[in-house]
Amino acid sequence: MTTSALRHAPQETAPQKTAPQKTAPHKIKETLRDRMFLVVIYLLLVVFLLIVLLPLLYILASSFSSPAAVSGGRVTLWPVDFSLRGYEVALSDPTILRGYGNSLFYTVVGTFISVTLTIAIAYPLSRRNLWGRNTIMTIILFTLLFSGGLIPTYLVVQSLGMLDTRWALLLPQAIGVWQVIIARTYFRSAIPDELYEAAQLDGSSDLRFLWSVVLPLAKPLIAVVALMYAIAQWNSYLDALIYLKSDDLYPLQLVLRNILILNTTAGGAIDASVAIQRQQLADLLKYSLIVVSSVPVLLIYPFVARHFTKGIMIGAVKG
Helix, strand or coil: CCHHHHHHCCCCCCCCCCCCCCCCCCCCCCCHHHHHHHHHHHHHHHHHHHHHHHHHHHHHHHHCCCHHHHHCCCCCCCCCCCCCHHHHHHHHCHHHHHHHHHHHHHHHHHHHHHHHHHHHHHHHHHCCCCCCHHHHHHHHHHHHHCCCCHHHHHHHHHHCCCCCCCHHHHCCCCCCHHHHHHHHHHHHHHCCHHHHHHHHHCCCCHHHHHHHHHHHHCHHHHHHHHHHHHHHHHHCCHHHHHHCCCHHHCCHHHHHHHHHHHCCCCCCCCCHHHHHHHHHHHHHHHHHHHHHHHHHHHHHHHHHHHHHHHHHHHHHHCC
């Protein structure tokens, strides 16, 4: 081929790459019925929010109002005659402070005992090589449906010599069946058998595997179960009302009950004016103590809230 022919021959060009075109995401068009349904749902949520929020705002506003304004019913959703009198009395009364300290002790120690015992019974039940685990779990579930009742439980506590002691609020309700179900399901689904077999090949004992492998992986579960036990222990007052006789052992909830129901405060009335002031102060203390007693739970909950839904769903989806 001559040079001129090569010069006029068509040149082959490399194919050019074209950038992929982005397609707009396809949106599903909502029907009128779907929009109406969403509007109804949002309205219901707003109503439920107001039902829960308005009483809380009223309690908070009343706790920062004067005793006369609270007793006179002049408080709505904003403090009237701003005052810290209720908190001053609540934080200076030795009975209230002692009850607050007792509640903290029962909550911390009781939660530790309950979480320890729950893990101790739930983890073995999650192992498939445990003989008779289904029978044991059936017996545990039976106690969720049927119980001995108040009088037999009282007789058991009395026979063990725990009446009017701190142990009466720590041991009888130490293990919750629902918490055992959640922990057992979590261990069964989150701790694979291959991990246990690998630990056995490395010469690890069962206790070492539980302490070094299972517990670090079960931090979300421990947070959820601890929150459940802590809230139940902090809000409990029936056990203290039944088993305790000494005022030195009363938790804060029992002190709060005496103020809310019995309307009792320290000291006695001298004349009518003092009696009126005492009644006004008792009305104010109701709201101040509700706020004070809710502070520990409100401080703990944000740290475990992200684990709470996960733990509940694990126990709900799988039995």
